[in-house]
Structure formats: C-alpha cells, structure tokens
Amino acid sequence: MHINENFLKLKAGYLFPEIARRVNAWTEANPNKTERLIRCGIGDVTEPLPEAVRNAMHAAVDEQGVAETFHGYGPEQGYAFLRDAIVENQFVGLNISADEIFISDGSKCDTGNILDIFGQGNKIAITDPVYPVYVDTNVMAGNTGEADENGAYEGLVYLPCNAENGFAPAIPDEKVDLIYLCYPNNPTGTTATREQLEAWVAYARANDSIILYDAAYEAFVQDSSVPRSIFEIEGAHECAIEFRSFSKNGGFTGVRCAYTIIPKNLSVTASTGEDVTLHSLWNRRHATKFNGASYPVQRGAAAVFSDEGKAQVSALIEHYMGNAALLRKACQDCGLTVFGGENAPYVWVQCPEGTDSWGMFDKMLEEAQVVITPGSGFGAAGEGYFRISSFNTRENVEEVCRRLAAI
Amino acid sequence: MHINENFLKLKAGYLFPEIARRVNAWTEANPNKTERLIRCGIGDVTEPLPEAVRNAMHAAVDEQGVAETFHGYGPEQGYAFLRDAIVENQFVGLNISADEIFISDGSKCDTGNILDIFGQGNKIAITDPVYPVYVDTNVMAGNTGEADENGAYEGLVYLPCNAENGFAPAIPDEKVDLIYLCYPNNPTGTTATREQLEAWVAYARANDSIILYDAAYEAFVQDSSVPRSIFEIEGAHECAIEFRSFSKNGGFTGVRCAYTIIPKNLSVTASTGEDVTLHSLWNRRHATKFNGASYPVQRGAAAVFSDEGKAQVSALIEHYMGNAALLRKACQDCGLTVFGGENAPYVWVQCPEGTDSWGMFDKMLEEAQVVITPGSGFGAAGEGYFRISSFNTRENVEEVCRRLAAI
Known part of the structure; x- marks a missing residue:
C-alpha cells in the first residue's frame, strides 16, 4: 500500500x-x-447575495418540487443557459464558444484539478507572492522537490513581483511548461498591461508552454485599458486556459460556482506524435470525476447576467x-x-x-x-x-x- | 510539455x-x-425533492440576503450542523465522530478524487460488473496498463460477480492494495451479508489493504440483517473508507451533496517508516482542492434528517x-x-x-x-x-x- x-x-x-x-x-x-x-x-x-440571484435560486428550488420541472443529473459541463449567458456577457468578440466553458463548483477546485490532465515532469512557474493553492497542488501532484527553510520548493520557478519591477514578473530566461498568472492579482491587487500579457503569450507560444490564467477578480477592473481576459490577447487561444468565478463578483463564496475556459484549438503533442486537445482531456476529466454544479446554483449564477x-x-x-x-x-x-x-x-x-x-x-x-x-x-x-x-x-x-x- | x-x-x-x-x-x-x-x-x-429539503434551502437562500446571516466561505469539511446530523442519524453506535465526516458535492467526485491520496504502484481490485467511474479514474491515475479487446485494463484485478457465485466476488488469492466494494450494488442491485463483509475486512487487515466502500444506495436496504455501513463490521475502522450520498435517498442528483467517512485511526506506513493517517491526507486534499459544498445545499441535506x-x-x-x-x-x-x-x-x-x-x-x-x-x-x-x-x-x-x- x-x-x-x-x-x-x-x-x-x-x-x-x-x-x-x-x-x-x-x-x-x-x-x-x-x-x-x-x-x-x-x-x-x-x-x-444579490436579490436577482436569490430570486432565481428560489424559483429553481420550487422547480425541484414538481416532477415536470424537476432536474436530476445535469450535463457535467454545465447547463446551456449558463454557458450561453457567460459567452454572451463576458466574451463578446473574443472568439470563445459556449462549449469551451466548463461550469464547476469553484475556482479552487478547478485550479487544483487542472493538473490531472498534465503529466509528470513539467516545469512549473509561479509568481511570488502567490495564491498558495497553485503551489500546494503542484507539491501534491509531485511536480516539486522538498521545501527549503524559506518554504520555497525545489523545482518550482519562482518569479518575484515587487515594487522594484512594478509587480510585473520577468519573463523566465529558461523554458517552463506551465505558468500561473493571476490578474487582477491576489495578493498584490496589481494588474497586467496588454503589452505584458502579449509578452507572456509570445513566450508561451515560442516555448510550447501553457498559461493558466486566473481571472477570479476580473469584475473589479475599473480601467478600460486593463485586459479582463487573457483571450483579449491574440494567440492566447493556442496557449492559455482561463479560470473565472462567481465568488467575488456575485458574492458566491458560500454558494459555489465558477468556470474554466479551454479553447478547442489548444493542443499539445503527445509522446506518440498525436495532437491532443486539452479541451478533450478536461472534458473527460470533468465528466468522469465531477457530476455538474448544483442546478439551483447554476440558475443563481445565470441571474448575475440579468439586467x-x-x-x-x-x-x-x-x-x-x-x-x-x-x-x-x-x-x-x-x-x-x-x-x-x-x-x-x-x-x-x-x-x-x-x-x-x-x-x-x-x-x-x-x-x-x-x-x-x-x-x-x-x-x-x-x-x-x-x-x-x-x-x-x-x-x-x-x-x-x-x-x-x-x- | x-x-x-x-x-x-x-x-x-x-x-x-x-x-x-x-x-x-x-x-x-x-x-x-x-x-x-x-x-x-x-x-x-x-x-x-422533498418539501422539507426545499423549505430549508429557501430559508438558507433568504439568509444569504441579509448581511448578519450571510454565509461566505464555510469550512471545507462541511458545516458542523450537517456533520453532526449525519453522525446522530446514520452512525449511532458505530464509533464514527463528526470530524471523520467530509461533506462534498458528490460521490462521483469523492470516489474519483480519493486516488489523490494514494501513490503510484498500488494493486487495485474491482468487482465485475462495476460502476465505470472506479475503473476510469484508476486509468487516469496511471494505475493500469492498456485495455484489451474486451475493455479489460491490464493490471486491474477483476472480481467476477454472477449468478454462479451469487454475485459475491471471491476474496482475491493475491495481495491487492485497494478494493472497491459497492453495496447495495450498482448495477446488480444485490447486497453483501455481514459474514461476507467480515471476510473482506479480515482480508484487508491481513494484507494491509484499504476497502473503498460505496454505500450510495444504503437507504434502499429493507432487510434488517443486511449491513448498511462497512463500519458495522468490527475492524473496519482500521481498513475502510466509506462513501455516502444524498443523491438517491433525498433526490439530490441535481442539487449535489455527498460525504466521505475516514476514521482517524486508519493509517498507512510511509516509506520513511512514519505512520500517516488517511484522514490527515484527505483533510489536506479537501482543504486545498475544494472549498466546501454550497451553504443552501448543506442546509437542504441537513433537513433530510428532520422529522x-x-x-x-x-x-x-x-x-x-x-x-x-x-x-x-x-x-x-x-x-x-x-x-x-x-x-x-x-x-x-x-x-x-x-x-x-x-x-x-x-x-x-x-x-x-x-x-x-x-x-x-x-x-x-x-x-x-x-x-x-x-x-x-x-x-x-x-x-x-x-x-x-x-x-
């Protein structure tokens, strides 16, 4: 054992x-x-929790009380009413389709579980300071060695962010496979410019890297020049996965709903030479180890996009x-x-x-x-x-x- | 990559x-x-969905509308009101405490995710026929080789269940590390006797194996001599993990709530010689890759235990x-x-x-x-x-x- x-x-x-x-x-x-x-x-x-969300949840709970409107197992990837609403409200003009959206019960789950589709031996880059879940899930997955006395894990590539570099991590001078970026950033509250994200996408495409882009705080962006999605950057559809959440905009920390966007033309070459889309791998993971987010919760999330x-x-x-x-x-x-x-x-x-x-x-x-x-x-x-x-x-x-x- | x-x-x-x-x-x-x-x-x-459940969910949604009763992030392991209700209603006399119960959003997730805490190189036994999630999650985790033309994966130990053996799988004549048992069984609808489960517990204890016991259909047991929990069997607390769900008793397939029971004295010796409890590993996994089940859903689940x-x-x-x-x-x-x-x-x-x-x-x-x-x-x-x-x-x-x- x-x-x-x-x-x-x-x-x-x-x-x-x-x-x-x-x-x-x-x-x-x-x-x-x-x-x-x-x-x-x-x-x-x-x-x-916003009244529109509560009203939608109440209505969905009532639906569950009548056989004709009762909802049992839903699609593991989420209901079309929510996937469509997300695309129509959050990704207009960004070339994202509803079947590239995977609804879940939280971004903490998604950012952790995403490692299931990646194999052993990848080089991982994280910014420093960072949301600890990115680090800990990589430790659990065997992507690191031991921690040193400062808590830094052997094998991770740490990208320092501080006042000296304006909290913009330097592009690594070595090849890394997975890069975690979170903008607007937790914990620093800083953002990345379009040019900075363009540089990351260029790096990722040149190095066959994947950017894991955590946009949980997207709704707080006030400055219209600040990108809200990595998919605003040309080429990102070939190198990035984005995580979003209803936790901080809709106040869903206790209600639980989030989503992951994986473009269908994001593929990786397997050792067999076969091109494999990350969309197909995540779809298989999601359908096998997840059974859909709660129906009343998905109805509540969709109401975030009502007037x-x-x-x-x-x-x-x-x-x-x-x-x-x-x-x-x-x-x-x-x-x-x-x-x-x-x-x-x-x-x-x-x-x-x-x-x-x-x-x-x-x-x-x-x-x-x-x-x-x-x-x-x-x-x-x-x-x-x-x-x-x-x-x-x-x-x-x-x-x-x-x-x-x-x- | x-x-x-x-x-x-x-x-x-x-x-x-x-x-x-x-x-x-x-x-x-x-x-x-x-x-x-x-x-x-x-x-x-x-x-x-039962009226008591809907009423509790409505009340919880209303609580979310008032700052004083708003619930944000809850304990990853679940709220005490639900863990306590489970112990008081489902495990009386079985020596299970509330902190051995981990609330989740579904047994499909739990039975898949549990493999996170086990390492590579374990020998896995499943009954045949079987709920496909057990097999597929082991394939994903690298615990099998390729499938043959009948769909059987190399490396898995298949335990046939058929009319000839009364749907009671034979105890393996080799050492296996993890054994999936599901009673009442999906798909066969058959049950295990107390003596059969005692034999499994004895085997597991003799071989340092862990039984992964799926009791999702426990509520359907009519015959009082049929065990409802593996923890009715002496010694199971040292060798078994149990999965339970609100899906099939409370009709939660679309609402999503389940739980996993890991006794605290279930431990495994690491390669360092150190004894490690599976409870501590799952607690760490759950707290790092999960953020608690939805609050209104947990309130609904607790109402299953009201009069x-x-x-x-x-x-x-x-x-x-x-x-x-x-x-x-x-x-x-x-x-x-x-x-x-x-x-x-x-x-x-x-x-x-x-x-x-x-x-x-x-x-x-x-x-x-x-x-x-x-x-x-x-x-x-x-x-x-x-x-x-x-x-x-x-x-x-x-x-x-x-x-x-x-x-």
Missing part, C-alpha cells in the same frame, strides 16, 4: 493558522478590547472598490506606500523601513486592533509588504481608516 | 453513447412510435422500492430470472438463453419500446444480464410491466 508521499512535503498551512494563533493570544491578553477587533485579512465577501443582476453586481463592486479607495488613502496619509486597490479588492502596502511583514501584523493588531495579512505568508517576495482586504462593511472600513490615522 | 497520457488509454465512453445511438436509430425508423418510449436505463431519480424530512425520504424509498417489486415480478412472470431489486433500486435480469446483453437491449427496444441497460456495459462479467432501473414514475413502471407481459 503506497500513499501519495508528495503530501508529506507540504509545509503545514502556515499563514492562516499563525494569524489565528496570534489573534487568539492577543484576545486572551486583552479581553476588554476584543470587541474592537476588525478583520481585514481574509478574502471573503461580506455583503448579501437586475448586473445592476446589483455593479453596486457590490462599487461598494468594495469604494472601500479600497478609502483604505489606499488612509495608508498613504500615514506615509505608507501602497499598490493595488485600484482595479482589485486588495491593497498591498509596503511596510515602513525596519518593520517586516509579521512585525507589521503585530503592530496593527496591538495598536489598531486591525487584522491584516502579512505579505511573507504568500511567498518570500511578499516579505516587507502586507495585504488589506476591502471585503468589509463601509462602517468597518471607515473605522479602520480612523485608527490608521491615529497610529 | 507533458500531458497525462494515461487519459489516452481510456476507451471512449462506450455504454451510454451506444445506447443513445441505438435509441436514435430506432426513433428515426419509427417516428410514429416515439412517444411510446420509456427509459428505464439511467440511474437518476425522477420524483420531486418531516425522514418521513418524506421514506415515502420516496417506498415509491422506488414499490417500482422495483413490480418490475421484479413482471420479469419473473415472463419466465426471466431476476436478482437484486429487494434492497436496491436496480433489478438485474438474466437474459433468456441464446440472447446476449445487447440482443436483449434491441429486443426490449423494438418489441416493448423500453430502454434498459445492457449488463456487458458494466464489464465483461455483466454479459448475459441487463439492468432495469426503478427510478421512474409508477405510471411508467406499470406500463413497462404490461408490455413485458405482452412480449
């Missing part, structure tokens, strides 16, 4: 348990201040981006240098000289009772930064701003 | 596409008879089992030999001498306009049998019985 011993290489989830440990220790030492605590750490939405749904989602985005603007300004008013937060719900703040990420975490907790996320938790290049999330009520954000002014 | 070339070993999904092809050909040739067609092939429920929910689920089971009894009798009255259908929603019927599975499929389609599933589609040992599903309306089942009497 063999277990997957790659799991044993995983470092214990360090970041969020350590945050919880420090918050608990502070709470125990300061029982009378506990109610002052404001959490700006986690990337979870706080505002109610009411669009207006309600816009209001949510405006709310969170208003929070981001307030947080940016408050940090700047303290003399801190800030990045992101203009086309993304995260503000990435440089720690004052002489203070590291965890030092800043402790200072914010002790002096302002505000929980932030230390940048080093997202990778070595995140050291010297911290992340403030704008997913919060306006009231809490205004209070955080007042406290920042006071420290 | 390497793709997972194990996918290329997969035979094109043969069974259901071939059924669709033959039904379409018949429909085209017989346009005036098309409305007579009754489908008894697929294993999908037909009756409405109203229990009564409504009982009525559903009674309905489908009533169908099964009618189908059994109708087949017997035609002189056919039947198995299953007494503690399971599937009736497994021996083809008359001289007719093979596909021959019987064609005969039923042409003479009775009833779509059944040919047994050979589930594996070589299914040849000579066909499956009739009792997932249907009573009206359709009664009509099927009348037609069977007429041919």
